[in-house]
Amino acid sequence: MKVEYINPFLNATVRVLKTMASLEVSPAKPYIKKNSNAVGDVSGIIGVTGDTQGSLSISFTAECIKQIVSNMLGEKINEINDDVKDAVGELTNIISGDARRELYEKGLNLQGSIPTVVAGPGHEIRHIGKGPTIAIPFQSDAGPITVEVCFNR
């Protein structure tokens, strides 16, 4: 995976969380993921096809996503209910779409599947592609967020 293909996911995450959840997130240095240790309690996953095949995940702690969805819906969210899962699906979809638009400008044409949302305390995620999985950690006032991407090439 080319390094220039990572920034669109980083930029999209910053843009979308600011626009949709009024949340400023600060990216730290992306790194190659060496294991599939738990990265969160709620994750959105979306597959991509086209010029290559890949997958994107965005993982939140329970506290973090409750704060984010509270911001999005304008009401206090106290549990990981279906509204939260739907919101994670929407965020995942829009981040994927925003990143794919920027990748298209760089010459990589990708289509997105529908999102799937996983909820379970401390679940582990493993992307099974031919290339490495790149993790992008973010810090925010709501808590930590991790975006992961993996492409076949």
Added chain:
Amino acid sequence: MKVEYINPFLNATVRVLKTMASLEVSPAKPYIKKNSNAVGDVSGIIGVTGDTQGSLSISFTAECIKQIVSNMLGEKINEINDDVKDAVGELTNIISGDARRELYEKGLNLQGSIPTVVAGPGHEIRHIGKGPTIAIPFQSDAGPITVEVCFNR
């Protein structure tokens, strides 16, 4: 989602588990999923694009997938390690590919993303598409298996 689009996933699951893991699985009646209750401890997820967008998941209990991967690898598997997750990714990929081949014969042309594997006791999965999520339950000597598919149309 047309009913005729469900059988290819059912058939592929039966075929692939028999071929790859020497496991006979019996499908029960598919149903429309009404909630996102826990369906398993390890799941493989894959996105599809093309004539429509969608996602596929296959979920196993921990005991069930350990038995299946023991069959696949010819050695006793005692924990959900990276070998198990890689095997779930491979099964998901091959079931998706087999189902897409049969769907193509029915006039639906789909491409598959790479698989993502989730491990976490009792995790919940929610597919966020415009259509209903269809769940296909299977019974086997190794334990219960659930396949879910959701398409935008």
